Amino acid sequence: MSGSRGGGGGNAEVIVVGGGVIGLTTAVVLAESGHRVGVWTRDPVARTTSAVAGALFWPYRIEPARLVGGWLEHSLSRYEPLARRPEETGVRLVAGLMADTPLDGPGSWSSRIPGLREARPDELPASVGQALRATVPLIDMPVHLRYLKERLRAAGGTVQRRTVTGFAEPAAEAPVVIDCTGLGARELAADASVYPVRGQVVVVENPGIDEWFVSSLPGPAGTTYVMPHPYGVLLGGTTTEHSWDLGPDPAEARDIIARCARIHPALAGARVLEHRVGLRPARPGVRLEAVQLPGGGRLVHNYGHGGAGVTVAWGCARDAARLATA
Template sequence: MVLGFRFMTERELQKFPQHKFGQAFTTLKCESPLYLTWLEKRLKENGGQVQARKIEDFWELYGSYDIVVNCSGIGSRKLLGDLEIYPIRGQVLKVHAPWVTHFIRDGDGLTYISPGIHNVTLGGTREKDNWNLAVDPSTSKNILSRCCALEPSLQAAKDIQVNVGLRPTRSAVKVQKETLVRGNEKLVVVHNYGHGAGGYSVHWGTAKEATQLVKACIAALQPRYKAKL
């Protein structure tokens, strides 16, 4: 959500002598760890439960649940055999630089500086089909160099930490119902995965769409339960 947008003035561009054009905008920022904690708390307050459990096959859930909502991300490649989903490896730095208060993004967005509540995120990488979760020191050095070119004061940044993750990417987010069949057994699954790097941007909308699919599945199951009664 962009709340205000304008072109940068010549005076503002003086801070970035390697650039001749720039845009400035005001928007909202989601502090992901805090947001996830809030979502979990909201779930529990509304009667939801959280269980830590690893499954190798959706059929392990058969008999325990009537409807399964699949938000397994990159795990859907193994659980469903969905070869359309693939990882885009991302490596970022987390640094202590409280004087940095503005988000800065260069060109195609590969280089960016994103201040948060407790630290500043420096990015980054987009490496398609790279499953490696190990930290690459040369990549960290390159990220810091690129970000310092945009904001030289980052050379004084402290407490540098490195995060690596795999963004579950697909040609399109998969939000749809599927009925898995095994002999005479059926398992209803509602998929909601493949958001790539845009999960925090679009998750609320896809969650609402998935919820509507779940409601339709519940309505379809009700006649069967009434027949059993």
């Protein structure tokens, strides 16, 4: 592929299918390397699954473990500088507690987190017996997606609303296609191993919380998290496998608020601002590989990131870009 700029119209060298955080980050990496890139997205960027994510930098429901560490370390190295401009990028470095996790649990990537340690007993909520204390990126996804979109445009890339029924359509317009379709890969890539993990969250007015909290235990309602964002506190959550239901469940919402209020009692009376539901694109392992299309083009798959798309986005984008340009 040549290194010339200007990814507008029908002269793209690479078409990225999918406008969530994986697709946009991959497109940014390629465009800033000098390639002409177009993003085709079925949904507006602001209405993708990525837009409703709590977006704490921590791996969740993602494999294979042998690759995840490298993706995490690279992604962290990209998010940390962005945290210097939070209003523009949506990225802030925020302290918090990861409960029910031993110090050696996260893996080697956690050595990159400055100050990661066991929380002292006086730092733990009354109902929590153990937690790690860490300062990691917490990302306001609507702001971050806008930032990525503008960064892509500044590098000469384009974003189009366009629905495809197969990869032959983008392949007819560009020699390289990157599949960042998330759950859409179930149909587009004929991959039956992709399935949804439904997550419901509640956004409430912030009663004065400035740190995040996460506790993950087995079961559909085993994940409790409190994430303070500029727009309010995001409370979660649920992990219902194989559910395609995008409608908020009032009973689940009440349960989420009750669980979070056991951590921060002030949340019990906080005014509810919004209910959100997203479907995490789960798979036994991330699919990140290049295949040849029948017409001779190259298709790079980059999907199946489960609940960790934001966390590994830059690392996976780097590897997908290498596959696209090899």
